[in-house]
Amino acid sequence: MSSGHREDAPRQVTLTSLAEMKSRGEPIVMVTAYDHPSARLADEVGVDLVLVGDSAANVVLGYTSTVPVTVAEMLMLTSAVRRGVHRGLVVADLPFGSYEASDEQAVRTAQRFIKKAGADAVKLERGGSSVDRARAIVAAGIAVVGHVGLTPQAATSLGGYRAQGRTADQAENLIRDALALQDAGCFAIVVEAVPADVTALLMPLLNCIMIGIGAGSAADGQVLVWHDLLGLGTGRVAKFVRRFADLQTETSRGLSAYVEAVRERKFPAAEHTYSIAAEELTELRHRLAQ
Ligand code: KIV
DSSP, X not given: OOOOOOTTSOOOOOHHHHHHHHHHTOOEEEEEOXXXXXXXXXXXXXXXXXXXXXXXXXXXXXXXXXXXXXHHHHHHHHHHHHHHOSSSEEEEEOOTTSSSSOHHHHHHHHHHHHHTTOOSEEEOOOSTHHHHHHHHHHHTTOEEEEXXXXXXXXXXXXXXXXXXXXXHHHXXXXXXXXXXXXXXXXXXXXXXXXXXXXXXXXXXXXXXXXXXXXXXXXXXXXXXXXXXXXTOOSSOOOTTOOOSOOHHHHXXXXXXXXXXXXXXXXXXXXXXXXXXXXXXXXXXXXXXHO
């Protein structure tokens, strides 16, 4: 009986295969996505982890921070992404206010993302009480990603969207948070906007996977926000973003061409139009004339 396994098929990403990548020193790629076509593209080009980040609040829902995004909104986006990802792992961000109050709340919310939206894992932000929440979710059998450094849900208390861990005190606290999240059972930790030297000091202390964003090149892997890396959006981007494409210009060019073609009646052309048999048209004209 065939197992359905094809030797040439791209290997399914699992927590084990990610750990193997780490031990081989093979860089791990994570990207955010918020809809089905983007998720499908990310999966097709071999992204290992697709993060349905609560950055969706800013980049697709038009909020000015990640704080207002709701569980319902994130569930809908996660479901769409899930339908597009067949090889990689889908990680869903737990929105602000959906997990902090108690372990019970955290487990219940995480279960909704796994059960209703099909996520493979959830991500939560900060150390402190989030360490207990992470431990509780892991104990409930759900894979968890931690997030330290610049944690946008707590941007106000961090003094804004700025690099973290730039003093020995701050960096020591950050390292303690990361180790506590690892101890709580997180299989990966996102480290955001942290000096590369601090990342390099943290790396040998972590057995779990470290995914950097604005944290230098020492991490096991990297993550970027879809809209930032593809140049979709006109706002200022963080220092750590590299634009790998300029889809804003390309999209604007395409849309302008569409507007112009419609206004000048150059679209639709004959090749975009359906036909009707001559006798049917004659019959229709005849009926309308009566
Ligand atoms: O919400 C998000 O997109 C994130 C990444 C920046 C890591 O948390």
